Every structure is written in structure tokens, then in C-alpha cells.
Amino acid sequence: MEEQVDIQQIKPPTYAKGPVGWLRENLFSPWYNAILTCVALLFLYFVFKGLLTWAFTEAEWNVIPANLQLFAIGPYPRDQVYRIWICLYILSVLLGLSAGVWRGIVQRWTIVVGSILLVFLVIPFEIVQREDSHLVSIEFRFNLIWLIFESRRWLLGDVALLIGAFFLGQRITRLRPWILGGWVLSFPIIMFVLHGFGENAVQTSMWGGLLLTLILAVFGIVVSFPLGVFLALCRQSKLPAIKWVSTFYIETVRGVPLITILFMGSVLIPIFIPYFTIDQVLRMMVAITLFSAAYMAENVRGGLQAIPRGQHEAAQAVGLNYVQSMMFIVLPQALRSVIPAIVGQFIALFKDTSLVYIIGLIDLFGVAKSIITNPVWLGRHVEVYIFIALIYFSFCYAMSKASQEIEADLGVGKH
Amino acid sequence: MNENTTNDPIIICEDVHKWFDDFHVLKGITTTFKKGERAVICGPSGSGKSTFIRTINRLEEHQRGTIIVDGIELSNDLRNINLIRQEVGMVFQQFNLFPHLSNLKNITLGPMKVRKLSKRKAEEEALALLERMGIADQAYKYPSEVSGGQQQRVAIARALAMEPKIMLFDEPTSALDPEMISEVLDVMRELAHSGMTMLVVTHEMGFAREVADRVMFFDEGVVVEEAAPADFFDNPQHDRTKLFISQTLQH
Ligand SMILES: Nc1ncnc2c1ncn2[C@@H]1O[C@H](COP(=O)(O)OP(=O)(O)OP(=O)(O)O)[C@@H](O)[C@H]1O
Ligand SMILES: [Mg+2]
Numbered sequence: 001m002e003e004q005v006d007i008q009q010i011k012p013p014t015y016a017k018g019p020v021g022w023l024r025e026n027l028f029s030p031w032y033n034a035i036l037t038c039v040a041l042l043f044l045y046f047v048f049k050g051l052l053t054w055a056f057t058e059a060e061w062n063v064i065p066a067n068l069q070l071f072a073i074g075p076y077p078r079d080q081v082y083r084i085w086i087c088l089y090i091l092s093v094l095l096g097l098s099a100g101v102w103r104g105i106v107q108r109w110t111i112v113v114g115s116i117l118l119v120f121l122v123i124p125f126e127i128v129q130r131e132d133s134h135l136v137s138i139e140f141r142f143n144l145i146w147l148i149f150e151s152r153r154w155l156l157g158d159v160a161l162l163i164g165a166f167f168l169g170q171r172i173t174r175l176r177p178w179i180l181g182g183w184v185l186s187f188p189i190i191m192f193v194l195h196g197f198g199e200n201a202v203q204t205s206m207w208g209g210l211l212l213t214l215i216l217a218v219f220g221i222v223v224s225f226p227l228g229v230f231l232a233l234c235r236q237s238k239l240p241a242i243k244w245v246s247t248f249y250i251e252t253v254r255g256v257p258l259i260t261i262l263f264m265g266s267v268l269i270p271i272f273i274p275y276f277t278i279d280q281v282l283r284m285m286v287a288i289t290l291f292s293a294a295y296m297a298e299n300v301r302g303g304l305q306a307i308p309r310g311q312h313e314a315a316q317a318v319g320l321n322y323v324q325s326m327m328f329i330v331l332p333q334a335l336r337s338v339i340p341a342i343v344g345q346f347i348a349l350f351k352d353t354s355l356v357y358i359i360g361l362i363d364l365f366g367v368a369k370s371i372i373t374n375p376v377w378l379g380r381h382v383e384v385y386i387f388i389a390l391i392y393f394s395f396c397y398a399m400s401k402a403s404q405e406i407e408a409d410l411g412v413g414k415h
Numbered sequence: 416m417n418e419n420t421t422n423d424p425i426i427i428c429e430d431v432h433k434w435f436d437d438f439h440v441l442k443g444i445t446t447t448f449k450k451g452e453r454a455v456i457c458g459p460s461g462s463g464k465s466t467f468i469r470t471i472n473r474l475e476e477h478q479r480g481t482i483i484v485d486g487i488e489l490s491n492d493l494r495n496i497n498l499i500r501q502e503v504g505m506v507f508q509q510f511n512l513f514p515h516l517s518n519l520k521n522i523t524l525g526p527m528k529v530r531k532l533s534k535r536k537a538e539e540e541a542l543a544l545l546e547r548m549g550i551a552d553q554a555y556k557y558p559s560e561v562s563g564g565q566q567q568r569v570a571i572a573r574a575l576a577m578e579p580k581i582m583l584f585d586e587p588t589s590a591l592d593p594e595m596i597s598e599v600l601d602v603m604r605e606l607a608h609s610g611m612t613m614l615v616v617t618h619e620m621g622f623a624r625e626v627a628d629r630v631m632f633f634d635e636g637v638v639v640e641e642a643a644p645a646d647f648f649d650n651p652q653h654d655r656t657k658l659f660i661s662q663t664l665q666h
Contacts, residue, residue, distance in 0.1 A: 318577055
């Protein structure tokens with residue numbers, strides 16, 4: 001009995017402490033781990049050495065600021081740019097109001113957007129752009145300050161509206177239904193403002209750059225989601241006709257590459273329906289949406305199948321009808337369990353919009369291509385590709401991050 | 416007969432048949448339940464007890480015979496089905512609470528969407544029901560955060576919130592640990608004394624003896640024997656019933 005250790009005296013087992021201890025434990029023991037670590041470090045060293053040396057010495061980044069407008073809006077007429085700002089104003093007001101009214105995730109993301117706008121407000125792109133010109137007179141410097149202010153008037157107004165709307169939303173929370181209505185209406189209104197009418201109309205063939213990419217992606221995401229849910233519900237229907245039509249649609253679309261569907265939209269529709277021209281961009285919007293909806297439907301169906309029969313029965317037993325039990329019981333559970341798959345589909349759609357370049361639209365990727373082929377920027381293709389890759393990445397990463405936050409908010413996996 | 420039982424029939428079943436594909440599950444059930452009556456249904460596994468009470472709120476469709484609930488005949492008419500589901504509450508063996516909603520919202524959903532109550536009124540009623548179930552302090556938790564016995568009482572409150580005239584219980588205590596069974600039986604006992612018409616599938620023979628007006632014994636899709644609990648337990652007529660009673664009382 002005397003040999004027994006007093007239980008009160010037992011200490012928790014000790015592990016190596018501090019960064020050195022962590023390194024030794026995780027990266028250098030046992031011996032084969034140490035070898036792997038060294039190989040990995042060497043590899044990283046060579047890759048990054050090359051990349052960083054290139055980025056800071058050889059690369060000529062002025063191709064980016066010089067073409068910033070082109071990246072943003074493509075060939076959209078420069079004297080009509082105010083319309084784009086009007087659209088951004090509409091969106092900023094809605095976003096600010098939503099952040100004020102709903103708080104939580106919306107507010108956090110509005111702060112992110114606002115910060116990015118503020119950064120744009122203070123980065124002096126113009127200086128970089130004119131570095132290699134020889135005009136460094138006092139006069140030019142003065143002009144430059146004016147120019148910097150001048151080109152930021154709109155942005156300044158945008159930030160002001162965003163902040164103002166935020167504080168307004170915080171005070172008047174009963175705006176909720178109006179704000180939702182506003183979001184729904186904002187898309188057609190924006191399309192109308194961008195297009196305009198009469199002499200000053202801007203044909204969609206002049207829409208381009210990130211603007212076009214975002215229009216295609218946002219429309220695709222916002223419309224293919226409910227369409228996908230609808231198709232998934234139809235595929236589960238007890239009525240054979242509805243079930244077969246929906247299954248046929250989903251399987252057909254999933255069996256065809258997106259590029260084929262885009263070509264069909266672009267080339268075949270005008271041949272089959274010659275009397276009646278539908279706008280090219282509109283056709284692409286519809287094609288991308290219909291394509292994505294088929295995949296969305298299968299993602300949603302996966303979620304629907306995971307809902308136990310008892311949930312349907314309990315919903316029926318409290319007297320909910322089919323629509324109510326879907327809306328309040330089945331879909332909320334089904335959708336939240338497949339958020340990762342749904343957002344994966346959104347991300348794929350966002351990147352797939354770059355395929356419209358092949359049928360002649362000048363989206364973000366198209367702009368990159370056109371800059372590279374411009375003799376002025378000969379040899380600057382790596383810089384351009386890295387830049388647009390970063391843009392695509394930022395949007396996709398933001399979607400992924402937002403989906404994680406939404407999952408945490410909904411308590412996925414907890415209840 | 417208990418003090419609440421009347422002579423008005425509220426559920427009338429005439430020669431009810433049900434098949435699952437070729438499998439004949441209910442083979443002609445004819446019986447009448449009166450307003451305020453408490454019937455306990457027992458019988459071996461697979462005898463069709465669940466199927467029978469599920470035909471009464473049409474979670475299962477019967478294929479022959481008629482069922483009339485509170486004057487409304489069950490048919491494929493969706494309006495009738497929805498009317499009946501508002502009059503008939505159901506409690507499941509596995510609770511079937513909605514996991515994405517708090518206990519309170521589980522209860523208020525039906526009243527708000529079907530009875531069209533305001534949110535405030537519905538919450539008031541729900542809190543009163545939770546109080547009656549003895550779990551007022553669990554209102555804002557999620558079902559996964561409370562014990563099985565508490566979940567089942569939330570489920571009972573959810574059914575009662577629709578102000579049904581009839582309550583169906585399908586083995587409400589079979590999924591519970593022994594120490595939680597009594598808390599659920601207590602609220603069912605209280606409910607019985609309040610005059611609710613109750614059809615209870617259960618193996619809790621103590622509860623049947625104490626509360627039931629009638630015990631029905633199902634076997635292979637027919638009602639083999641039905642009697643008041645005293646007669647049923649002490650003086651069973653059929654061999655099949657005798658065997659069943661001796662087997663259940665052994666545990
Ligand atoms: N949806 C269904 N499809 C096919 N057969 C079914 C279905 N539901 C039940 N059955 C069968 O019908 C028979 C009666 O089932 P029921 O659930 O009514 O039995 P029970 O008396 O409630 O039994 P238990 O005490 O095990 O709950 C069983 O043999 C069962 O396998
Ligand atoms: Mg059963």
C-alpha cells in the first residue's frame with residue numbers, strides 16, 4: 001500500500017512546449033518525418049524563390065492599373081459609366097439597409113465590402129499608371145491630385161450611401177419586407193439601367209469584364225437555386241409524368257458539357273428560330289442557369305432523401321399541407337445538410353462563366369485575353385493571368401467562407 | 416366507462432382492410448370509439464396496431480371499408496383529410512420532433528400555419544402547454560438538448576396545441592429509459608382525466624388497467640378480443656390472449 005502513488009499528486013502528462021517543441025514533435029520526429037519536412041521546405045523554397053523574385057523584379061505590374069477599367073467593365077462605353085455607378089448605388093443602399101436590419105452575417109460581410117471599397121478609395125492607381133511618363137511638373141502633380149479626386153467622386157458617394165443606409169436600417173427595422181422586395185426588383189432594374197433605351201442604349205455586346213462575369217454568375221446562382229429545388233421536388237413526385245419529365249431533364253443536361261449547351265444557345269437557337277432574335281447575353285444567362293439547375297437539383301435531392309419519413313409524418317399529423325411541410329420542415333433540414341454541395345455548385349458556376357469567352361463575349365477572362373493580344377502589353381500575360389486568377393479566387397473564397405459561417409449560424413450538426 | 420365517456424360515437428370503423436402490396440395487414444376491423452373514451456390497443460409485434468391507428472388520421476390509406484371521424488368520412492378528398500388531421504393529434508414512438516426548431520417553435524408551428532393564430536397567441540398557448548407538461552423551462556432549447564422523456568412531452572404538447580378532439584399514441588414510451596416512462600405516463604394520465612378521447616398503442620399494462628375503458632387485442636390484423644381492463648386481464652377468453660398476457664406480465 002505504501003508504494004501506491006497518491007492520486008492527488010498525479011500531474012497531467014507533459015508535452016514539449018513552445019514553438020520549438022511543437023516543431024520537434026510535429027515536423028521532425030520520427031526521422032522519416034524530418035526528411036519529408038526538409039524535402040518539402042526545399043521544394044517550397046525553390047518555388048517561392050522563383051515566384052517572388054519574378055514578382056518583384058521582372059514582372060511589370062503596370063499592365064494592371066493601366067487596364068483597370070477594362071478589367072472592370074470591358075468595352076462598356078466610357079461616357080455611360082455613370083449608369084454602372086447608379087447600379088452600384090442601388091446595391092449599396094440595399095446592402096447597407098440589410099446590414100442594419102438583419103445584423104449578424106449580413107453585417108459582417110457588409111463591413112468586408114465596405115473595407116474593400118475604402119481601400120480602393122485610398123490606393124492611388126493613377127500614380128503607378130503614369131510613373132513611366134515623363135511629366136513630373138508641378139502642374140502635373142496638381143492635376144494628378146485633382147484627377148485622383150475626380151475619378152473617386154462616385155466611389156466616395158457609394159461609400160457614403162452604404163454607411164448612411166446602414167445607420168438608417170439600424171433605426172427602422174420594420175423595413176424588412178421592403179428590402180427583400182428591393183433585392184428582388186434590383187436585378188431587372190439594374191439590367192434596364194445598364195441597357196438603357198433610345199439613342200444611348202448600350203447593347204449587351206458592349207457589356208464586359210468583371211461586370212459581365214458578375215451578371216452571369218449572380219443571375220445563374222439566384223435563379224438556378226430555386227429552379228434546382230423545384231426540379232428536385234418534381235423528381236420526388238408521386239405523379240409519374242412530373243417525375244419522368246424532371247428526371248429526363250436532369251439526366252439530359254448532366255450528360256452534356258456546358259460548352260455544348262453554350263454553343264447550342266449561341267448558334268443553334270438563331271438557326272432554329274430565325275425570325276426572332278434573343279439577346280446573346282440573355283441566352284448565355286439562361287443557358288448557364290438551366291445547366292446549373294440540373295446539378296443543383298441532384299444536390300438538393302440528396303438532402304431530401306436524408307430526411308427521415310417520421311418528419312414528413314409529423315408534419316402531416318399537425319395538419320400542415322404539402323407546401324407548408326416542404327417549406328417549414330423538410331426543405332430547411334434538407335438544404336442545410338447539403339450547403340457544402342450547393343455552394344460548391346455556386347463556385348463551379350462562377351468559374352464556368354469564363355466559358356462564354358469562347359462564343360465571343362468579353363467577360364473578365366475575355367478582357368484578359370484581349371489585353372494579352374494587344375501589342376502594347378506584349379509579354380505581360382503572366383501578370384494578367386495572375387491578376388484575374390486572384391479575382392476569381394477572391395470571389396470563390398468569399399462564397400466558401402460565407403457558407404461556413406451560414407452553417408455555423410444554422411447550427412448544422414448540432415441540432 | 417369513465418366519468419367523461421359519452422354515448423356519442425366519434426370514430427366509426429366499418430370492415431376496414433389494408434394491404435401492403437400483397438400482404439393483408441388489416442383484415443376487417445369493425446369498431447366504434449365514443450367521445451371521451453380511452454382505448455388501449457395491444458398485441459404482438461407486426462399485428463397491425465400501428466397501421467390501424469395510422470389509418471385514423473390517414474397516414475395510411477385503407478383500401479376497403481369506411482372510417483368516419485367526427486362525422487367526416489375519410490376519402491381521397493384532400494380537404495377532408497386536412498380537416499381530420501386538425502382534429503386528431505398523434506404522438507409517435509420516436510417523438511419525430513423537428514430538430515431544426517426550438518421546442519417552443521415545434522409547438523407553435525401548427526397553430527400559426529394551420530389555425531392561423533398570431534405568433535403571440537400561439538406562444539402564449541405553447542408556454543401554457545409546456546407548463547402543463549412540467550417542462551416550461553425547456554421552451555427555448557432544441558429537441559436534441561433535452562432528455563427523451565422531455566422530448567416526448569414536447570411532442571405531446573405539439574399535438575395538443577392543435578386543440579384536437581382525439582389523441583393517438585403509438586407506443587409513446589417504448590423508446591424511453593425506464594425512469595422516463597413514468598413522467599410521460601403521468602401527463603397521459605392527466606390528459607385522460609381531462610376528458611380527451613385517446614387511442615393508445617402500448618405494452619404498459621399497468622397504465623391500461625388504471626386508465627383504459629377498453630383494451631383491444633390485435634393479432635394478425637384482426638381484433639381477437641376486446642373487453643374492459645378488469646375482464647381482459649383477469650378473465651381472458653381466447654388462448655391467444657391468455658398467452659400474450661402471460662408473456663407480457665412476465666417482464
Ligand atoms: N410501409 C410498409 N410497407 C410494407 N409493409 C409494412 C409497412 N408498414 C408496416 N408493414 C408491415 O405490416 C405489418 C404490421 O405493421 P405494424 O407496424 O402495424 O405492426 P405493429 O402491430 O405496430 O407492430 P410493432 O409492435 O412492432 O410496432 C408488419 O408485418 C409490417 O412489416
Ligand atoms: Mg407499431
